[in-house]
Amino acid sequence: MKYLTFATAVVALISINADQAGAETIDSVYTSTAPKDCRMIGKPNDEDGSASRVCPGKSGFVVLINEGDLREVVSVGRNREAAAKEPAAQAWFGPFSSTRDTVEWRAADGKPFAIIQRWLIADNGEQDKGGSPKNRAMLAVTRLPPGAVCHVAYVDVAANPDANELARRAADEFARGFKCGEDEVKTIGQSGRSTALIRR
Template sequence: MSGQDWSRRADAEDDLREIVSIGRTRKQAAKEPAANVWFAPFNSSETTVEWRAAGAKPFAIIQRWHIADSGDPDKQGRPRTMSMLVVTRLPPGPVCHVAYVDAIANPTANELARKAADDFARGFTCGKDQVKVIGAPGRAVELATAR
C-alpha cells in the first residue's frame, strides 16, 4: 500500500501526546473517530505501519505506540517507556482503534496484532464495539486504557 492513497494525521504533539488517524486527505482523517482518541499519559507513535490487506484493499494498520509510565521513573527520574501495538480499522466505514496488544507482556505481540486485525477489523463497529485487549494486558495497555 502506498502513501499516495492514504494520509496519516498526527497532531496534539505540543503537549507530548499524539493522535493518529487515516483518511484519503488530512481533512477526512480529522473527521474520523480515530482522530478523537488520545491516551492520557504522554505518548508517541512510530512512523512505520504494517498494512493488513485482502488482495489490494487495505482494511487495517498496525502501529507501535510508546506510552510514558510516570509511576516507574528511570534512574534519572524520567518516565519509562512502555510499548504497545494499536490495530486500527480502515474504510470502508469509519477509522478507529480495534485492538491493543502490549508489546512487552506478549513475546509474540506482532503475531497477535496481525491476528486481531485479520479477525476483528473488518467487522468492527466504531462507536459500538469496545476496543479489544489481545493477549496479556501488561503495563502499556493498562496506562493507555486508564481514564
Template sequence: MAVAALLSTALDPISPASAQTFGSRYTSTAPKDCRVTGAGTEVDDSTIRTCPGKAGLVVVITEDDLRETVSVGRNRAAAAREPAAQVWFGPFNSTEHTVEWRTANGKPFAIIQRWHIADNADEDKNGRPIAKPMLAVIRLPPGVCHVAYIDAQANPKANELARKAADELARDFKCGKDEVKVIGANGRAVGLARR
C-alpha cells in the same frame, strides 16, 4: 440425485471469502517523509504530520502536549473527522515511524502502529518516565477507529497477535459501538492506555 448434489458441492471452488490472501505493506511517518504543519517554537505548540499511505490514503499524526493521535483518510480533513482522530491516551505518548498496512487480496483494511506510553510510576535514573510499548490496530475507512491493543512487553509475539487481530476483527468492527479489545496478556502499556 442426493449423491450428485453432494458431489457438486464437494467439487465447487473455494468461496472467495475463504480464499483471501492476507499480507503487509509498510510506510513511514517520519517527519522527513511527511508534510509537517503547525510546528511552533513553544513547547506546547502542536504539529500535524500528513504522511503518504497506501491506496490513496494518508496517515495523519497530530501531536499536542506530548501526546499523539493517529487517523487515516483520503486527505487531512477527512482523517480529522474520523473517530480515531479523537482518541488521546492520558499519559505522554508517541508513535514509531513505521506503519504496517494489513491487506486482503492487496486491498488495505487496517493499520498496525507501535506506541510508547509514558509510565510515570517507573522512572529512569534521571527521573524521566520509562515508555512502555504497545501495538494498536486501527480500522481503515469507512470508519477509522481503534480496534485492538496488544501489550508489546507482556506478549513475546505481539506483532503476530496484532496481525491476527487486524485480520479477524478490523473489517467487521463497528466504530462507536464495539469496544476496543485487549489481545493477549494484559500488560502495563495497555493499562496506561486504557485509563
C-alpha cells in the same frame, strides 16, 4: 472509550468466516511517518509542542499525525481533512504517548483494511536514569474505510512475546467488522503495564 480485557488466547476470542479467509491473500506493506518523509502542516507551536504532519500511506490513503501536550493522535483518510474527521483523530491516551515511525498496513488482495502501529506510553510510576518516565510499548490496531477509522485492539508488547502476530491476527479477523462507537476496543493476549496505563 470503553475497553474489554481478555487474557486468553486470541483464537478463543475471534470468530471468522473461514471461506472468506481462504479466498483472499492477506499480507503486510510498510510506510514511514518519520518527519522527513511527511509534510508538515503550519508551524510547530513551541509553547505547547503542538504540531501536525501528513504522511503518504497506501492505496491513496494518507496518515495524519497530530501532537499536542506530549500526546499524539493518528488517523487515516483520503486526505488530511477526511482523516481529521475520523474517530481515530480524537483517540487520545491519558499518559504522554507517541508512535514509532513505521506503519504496517494489512491488506487483502492489495486493498488495505487496517494499520498496526507501535506506541510508546509514558509510565510515570517508574523513571529512567535521566529522571524521565519509562516508556511502555504497545501495538494499536486501527480499522480503515469503508466505514469509520478507529482503534479496535491493543496488544501489550512486553507481556506478549508474539505481540506482532497477535496484532496481525486481530486486524485480519475482526477489524473489518468492527463498529466504531458501538463495539468495545479489545486488549488482545495478556494485559500488561502499557494496556493498564491507557485504561486509567
